[in-house]
Amino acid sequence: MLMQKLRKHIKYVLIVALVGFAALIFFQWGANVTGTGGMQKTDIAKIDGIPVSYTEYSRFIRQKEQEIKGISRDEIWSLMLEEIMWNNLIRKERIRVTDEEILAVIRNNPPREIYESEYMKGETGEFDFSKYYELLRAPQSRAWLLEYEYNLRRQIPREKLRSLMSSFGWISPFEDSLGIAAQTNKYDVSYLMMPLFRARNLLEISGEEMKEYYNENQQEFINPELRILKFVFFEKKPSHYDTLEARESIQDFINRIEEGEDFLEVAKEVSDDTVIVKSFEGKLGLKPYLMNVYNELKNGEVSDIIQAPHGFEVIKRVRKGLVYKVKIDVEVSLTTIGEIYDKVMSFKETAQEVGFDSAGVELDLQVRKTYPLAKNNVTFPVRNTEGLTAFLSKAKKGKIGGPFNSMGGYYLFALDSIIPETHPTFEDIMPKIKHKMEKDRLKGIIANWLDKVHNQLISGKTMEAIASEDTLVVLREMKDVTLMQLQTSLGGEFAGAVAILSINQISQPLVLNWAGYIVRCDRKEVNPFDSTMVTLLQMKRQARLTALTANIFAPKKIEDYRDEFFE
Template sequence: GGADIIDIITGKNPNIIGVINGTEITYTQFNQAYINELDAYRQRTGTEPAESQIGFVRNQVWEGFVQDILVQKAIQEKGLAATDHEILWRIRNNPPENIKRNPSFQNDQRQFDMAMWQSALNDPNYPDQVWLQVEAYLRQTLPYEKFQQQLQAGVRITEDEIKREYLKQNQTVKVNYVFIDPQKIADKDIKIDDDTLRDYYKNNKDEFKEEEKRQIQYVVFQTKATTKDSSEIRALADDILQRIKGGDDFGELAEIYSEDPVSKDKGGALGFFAKGDMVKAFEDAAFSGKPGETVGPIQTQHGLHIIKVEEKKTENGEEKVNARHILFKFTASRETLDKARDDAEYFAEQASEVPFKELSKNIGQTPQGSTFFIKGNGFVPGIGLNKRASGFIFSGNIGETGDVVESPQGLFVFKISGIQDERSKLFDEVSAIIKNKLKREKQNALAAMKAQKIYEKINSGTSFETIVAEDSLEIKESTDFLRTGYVAGVGREPKFIGAAFSLDVSGDVSKPVLATRGCYLIQLAQKKAFDEADFNKQKKQIASRLLQRKQSQVFANWYTEAKANADIKDFRSRFF
């Protein structure tokens, strides 16, 4: 792109994706961390990340780099380091968690066994490389632990905080309430003339500002498997099946050829599964096979599967199968991808000289067009979330063509086809919106007035039940709910819940509560008393939970401030 050429001319490194307080992050570093994070996602979920998830993963990786650099700077400024004595003490008395999770140092209950660890420490034949790795790990992590300890040294939890948290999680109330619905206020009681609407528009023009919008035309070069690609994948699956039948090891072939990221490294092992756990075509084949039999290739929405039935059993009356599989996905070949890339890049190059529509016609395509859209978070119609493409679209001129953009749908080539400048919407465009807003405000005000009159009657001595009957209102009864809970018919309405818990004596009625949906009058039916004995049982656990939460918040606050004061240059839009 143009930015890369300028960087090369000016001597800047085009491989830099960001600079944090002078520390450079290269594209190579970032991309490797990004690939690792995607691999971790696949291992956790067994699926490919959706387009919407990819942007989140990239941001997560970026934040990881920024945080690490800022923390390392703080550690250096404070002069924090791990001494040899500290490292030796930790190795002998409190080894790292990855050591504790190592099966070599765990007992039959899979718990860390200090005696086994000490035995290894005292074994002169134990590989020196292990101790060097542990030392290096602690030399890196102990300064970070010291930094956290200093940061969190002043964190304290008071008795009152513990009690409030206990009540939040344990105390319940039950109420009777009346709902005064603003929507039932008759239209004849609400007068909104044209002058009122125009006055509101004049005094609140900022509400109707519309940011700059742009429009694009684009063509897509498909990167899906062609008929030829699919035939070659089928041929490969058939060849592997014949090798298995000829005696080749299924597990070894799965590790080499399978495209299932979850089972590949386990020789394709899926473990036991019941009917309904897998897609139908797959499970039908697996359950129809005999133990030791290999079946397939079977086609599902995931691709082609060769399945080896290991064993079968019946558990609690349910039949289960233990199987392995090799997955072949219908993906485009390198030849297909290279051709799509060459065609797309040639099109993008020619589009600066030949009209977009004419060029599209020459290759048998009809260019697609977007509606006008805002820059927002980088979402581009047709392409998806792509900050690099969005950055070009909102900085270029009409008629300019962007670089080729990759997406799950294919390779996109686009040109800027329209610009709508920032503007204020005209009165006629928003008059209906203003009218509805003012109408809701008047309805809410009238509902609150009605509730206030009822409340005043209650204060004068008339019973809650008598007054609501006079006004043909319905008393509704809630079930018990917590401060963090859900109230049937009301929802998670903070104002309602707060008012309910502010009442202490059964029969007391709240002042009118104007909430999201309308106005409420709340009468306390029952409030669970504070249980001193139960509180004392839970006190230690609550305090620990609150302390962890506060400590996390202290670090989050530090990071927010450090980030705000840092010199951060973010060049990700050049690459993504």
């Protein structure tokens, strides 16, 4: 019994220890992790100018890790950004919730745990509100009522805001009519097409013209300065002690089961995996390493510790096709992160004394080089690309940048070499100039050519006759197609040109990115609207709402300082 009491309270001891260690990171590392010294930084981010302190961020991490098992730090970061944007929008829109609204919700909408409780059901098995009202009046209910009220004051403004934003998906009757027409109207069309590549035979560009274009647009052909950085990488992986700690945790789980505690209840408490009850059929229902253990167990038996990817597992065979499973992940502990931090800082100090390459040799770290990087377009795989861009633009010999967090570890950078800006000569880039001039002129040539073709059609010549004589154009047909199908195959502008045509009417020349067209409507048939066509209209509304809300909840500016706290 004593051991069980200790286990029930050990999590509070661990929380205090973790908070203390986080404070160490905050106070000791936060000031100098970048190696710049100076005033201690207290904010881990600024979101649209609103500071987020390291303390607030740490509190949010603990809350989400308790709520959602197995959640990553990047997922928590995204949730924090979303939370900030929700709060900002609610404040800007002045959305409030009154005490009367809170009281009405509490009286008419009991929390799920209470609603599903057997004690709250009447003789018919339905929820008994009279029992619920007695519970509300009981002094013992004060604690959960305060928590319920707190959650409601957070949730109700969001529901009001969601209701407000749902109107953003409104589509006008005119747009609805277009959506209906795109599905109900069917067409037979013929069109003359002149691809861009065929028009090249009509294009002549002299050397003088290319030279003139080069002289007028030299800035377009400058090769910008590029910089090559050298770097070392510190892998973020669990230590031997992290593995031992995970194994001890799952051994502690086994000990609790052997002492008589319920497997399923303890698994729900300690497992890092959200899937605890696993039903399956056949040999493929479990992963091979679990299936092998399952086959050796009898109903009701519990396995030994199983080595699993990224952790350890224990399963209980309940019956055929049903197992209970607990998993403890091997995670990188704060202690291990502290050791990595010490290695990073040791390298920086050594590199300042003996040089970046020599420090790599001395500390047995491989020094590698990046590909040439443009100062205005850094695509190296670090989380804070803005920070790396800032370092790259100001990097000098002897200056070390980082650490920069990346998937799986941390980078330190130093300047290796600079490839100067170059101005290629006209002779070096003649093909490039010609290609660019062709691209600019071909559409004009096609437009002029199709204008002549259009005049022939107006004067009475048929598309078929023109296509048989003119080697630059081809005749194509499409039958029984909707505007939506035309939009998918040939683009919205082509479908729009067809939509305004009457039967046997010919369109004006239409020049798009890859070809020019003249279209004739041969047949138009209007079919009745049916319920299956509503889906497209709903999808359009949802797409508009999604695009608008995504824009609303996207911060305009994020200043991310997590690297400076070695997060």
